[in-house]
Amino acid sequence: MPKNAFYAQSGGVTAVINATACGVIETARAHPQEIGTVYAGAHGILGALQEELIDTAEESAETIAALRHTPAGAFGSARYKLKGLEENRAQYERLIEVFRAHDIGYFFYNGGGDSQDTAHKVSRLGEHLGYPITCIGIPKTVDNDLPGTDSCPGFGSVAKYIAVATREAGLDVASMARTSTKVFILETMGRHAGWIAAASALAREEEGDPPHVILLPEVPFEQQRFLERVRASVERFGYCVVVVSEGVRTADGGFLSDQGSRDAFGHVQLGGVAPVVAAMVKEGLGYKYHYAIADYLQRAARHIASATDVEQAYAMGRAAVELALAGRNAVMPTIVRESDEPYRWRVGEAALEDVANVEASMPAEYIDDSGFFVTEACLRYLRPLIAGEDYPPYVNGLPAYARLRRRLVEKRLPAFEA
Structure with missing residues (x-):
């Protein structure tokens, strides 16, 4: 009998993470001799710990295909970090118990660096406990900060949304600037890497077009230099559009938007840097301003997803299954860029131990000398990632998205408190 598979979504969701799920499930269904049922974790890894396994065999082929154009996490995701093996071995042993109880031989974990770390640990522990489990990490993060892959599924669609929003809001501000708002501030996601904010630069076609200022986590924030840049833009163009990453830091390393709390992964809780920057503009320059925080809108916007991103997200799901069937373990499929123009890419492979808990920031050569904009090299990198609709x-008049039955299989083990 073929072994079953377990698929889970982890961390913040994206506009295309379900396209990856579609790739996993459709590819597994095409190999019934090698893979039995694909179970999905209800709310990510919690579904395995609490033995809440969604039977995807109960979903029709049409519903699974519709996942490709459905945003968010169809099976439920979670910000839940498993601690180290030495700190909480019981949780990892519980995973193996659940896998054993449901004859699961394949574990596909779709997430960022923390998720790749979990998949790596499970692969090691399964072998140690005498229940070998094939663990394949699948890249996903809007922050585009996973090493070993040219880009991360989820990023291209966020980048497209932010570039479009910057262009459209910029036109709005320009049309009203003489008698109304002079400064517009758009806040994007991006804790340690400024990729999303940088993508707003794609909106600029000619000199004077927005964005006029991009604030990146990689560049220490200096208030006086920033205000001088804003003043210069208003005096020259009549208005100023600022795009700021939530992870912008001061020279001492502190976040401008530190809320004083931490999320489930232990990360500083961010958000609300736009009003902080807006207050500086008001107090320092006296300009009328407006600000917007893209927040979940940017990562949920499937209606304007990048065709490149959708294709790559699906391809990573398909490749994960193919790697598992080829006997690979503790690896992650990757996107390897072969050329910019024309854009060509292929599927590669990285070891989980090399990508776990590692964040990749924007390279210095992608940030211009002023620190307030990006270089042509960065734009060449970004352009193909937002290409196509x-x-x-x-x-x-509204998008029609997949609705799953989400039927759980019968539990076989005692309850477990996660």
Whole structure:
């Protein structure tokens, strides 16, 4: 009998993470002699710990195909970090117990650096406990900060959303600037890497077009230099559009938007840097301003997803299954860029131990000398990632997304408190 598979979504979701799920499930279904049922974790890894396994065999082929154009996490995701093997071995042993109880031989974990670390630890522990489990990490993060891969599924669609929003909001501000708002500030996600904010630069076609200032985590924030840049833009163009990453830091390393709390992964809780920057503009320059915080809107915007991103997200899911069937373990499929123009890429492979808990920032050569914009090399990197449209079907004027049955299999083990 073929072994079953377990698939889980982890961390913040994206516009295309379900396209990866679609790739995993459809590819597994094409190999019934090698893989039995694909179970999905209800709310990520919690589904395995609490033995809440969604039976994807209960979903029709049409529903699974519709995942490709459905945003967010169809099976539920979670910000839940498993501690180290020495700190909490019981949780890892519980995973192996659940896998054993449901004859699961394949573990596909779709997430960022923390998730790749978990998949790596499970692969080691399964072998140690006498229940070998094939563990394949699948890249996903809007922050685009996983090493070993040219880009991360989820980023291209966020980048497209932010570039479009910057262009459209910029036109709005320009049209009203003489008698109304002079400064518009758009806050993006991006804890340690400024990729999302940098993507706003794609909105600029000619000199004077927005964005006029991009604030990146890689460049220490200096208030006076920033205000001088804003003043110069208003005096020259009549207005200023600022795009700021939530992870912008001061020279001493402190976050401008530190809320004083931490998330489930132990990361400083960020958000709300736009009003902080807006207050500086008001107090330092006296300009009328508006600000917007893209927040979940940027990562949920499947209606304007990048076709490149959708294709790559699906390909990573398919490749994960193919790697498992080829006997690979403790690896992650990657995107390898072969050329910029024309854009060509292929599927590669990275060891989980090399990508676990590692964050990749923007390279210095992608940031211009002023620190307030990006270079042409950065734009060449970004352009193909937002290319193409992959619109979902519309019904009555709204996108029609997949709705799953989400039927759970019968539990076979005692309850476990995660």
